[in-house]
Amino acid sequence: xxxxAQSPRYKIIEKRQSVAFWCNPISGHATLYWYQQILGxxxxxxxxxxxxxxxxxxxxxxxxxxxxxxxxxxSTLKIQPAKxxxxxxxxxxxxFPGTGRRNTEAFFGQGTRLTVV
Amino acid sequence: KQxxxxxxxxxxxxxxxxxxxxxxxxxxxxxxLQWFRQDPGKGLTSLLLIQSSQREQTSGRLNASLDKSSGRxxxxxxxxxxxxxxxxxxxxxxxxxxxxxxxxxxxxxxxx
Numbered sequence: 001x002x003x004x005a006q007s008p009r010y011k012i013i014e015k016r017q018s019v020a021f022w023c024n025p026i027s028g029h030a031t032l033y034w035y036q037q038i039l040g041x042x043x044x045x046x047x048x049x050x051x052x053x054x055x056x057x058x059x060x061x062x063x064x065x066x067x068x069x070x071x072x073x074x075s076t077l078k079i080q081p082a083k084x085x086x087x088x089x090x091x092x093x094x095x096f097p098g099t100g101r102r103n104t105e106a107f108f109g110q111g112t113r114l115t116v117v
Numbered sequence: 118k119q120x121x122x123x124x125x126x127x128x129x130x131x132x133x134x135x136x137x138x139x140x141x142x143x144x145x146x147x148x149x150l151q152w153f154r155q156d157p158g159k160g161l162t163s164l165l166l167i168q169s170s171q172r173e174q175t176s177g178r179l180n181a182s183l184d185k186s187s188g189r190x191x192x193x194x195x196x197x198x199x200x201x202x203x204x205x206x207x208x209x210x211x212x213x214x215x216x217x218x219x220x221x222x223x224x225x226x227x228x229x
Contacts, residue, residue, distance in 0.1 A: 042221045042222055043219045048215075055215075
């Protein structure tokens with residue numbers, strides 16, 4: 001099966017600029033996650049979608065970050081305006097809600113490495 | 118609030134050694150636990166997933182155990198190889214359909 005696709009792979013922007021990331025989950029996966037991974041740390045959840053509805057966005061800095069998942073498939077994550085501390089890898093993951101190992105396992109994309117200068 | 122820790126933070130071993138990576142979580146009421154591998158500059162690759170009702174899972178040279186009551190999981194790697202060099206992350210899911218809480222990872226270097 002095709003994996004989780006993310007683009008771009010790398011992005012360098014100046015602080016106060018805006019940036020957008022795109023994610024295409026595995027076909028049929030209803031759950032989509034965006035994680036932020038700062039260098040040397042484990043990933044931290046930003047937002048979780050179930051189809052096109054938000055399940056958890058409690059850790060999303062809503063004054064500058066926004067995300068949407070129109071039609072319950074692709075998703076975009078936007079930062080506007082960016083700060084230096086937003087430099088991180090942004091990971092997208094998807095899973096299929098169901099029973100059994102395969103169905104609850106989460107699959108991750110390659111990530112987008114963002115550098116804010 | 119669930120917190121996940123991993124010990125050691127970094128580990129360097131000669132090729133061929135058997136090794137154990139540790140993961141601890143503060144709330145034992147978990148739905149499942151998943152071990153991931155992350156190569157530099159790459160995303161996460163799933164290694165093993167253990168449901169809360171299971172005690173262990175095996176895949177090739179990897180064996181993961183789960184002790185919910187003590188809030189611990191271990192990842193055992195047998196006969197380590199240089200290709201095993203990567204960061205290993207554990208993550209717990211509290212409830213069905215909820216997100217994963219990750220540990221900070223253990224950076225493993227296997228020397229030829």
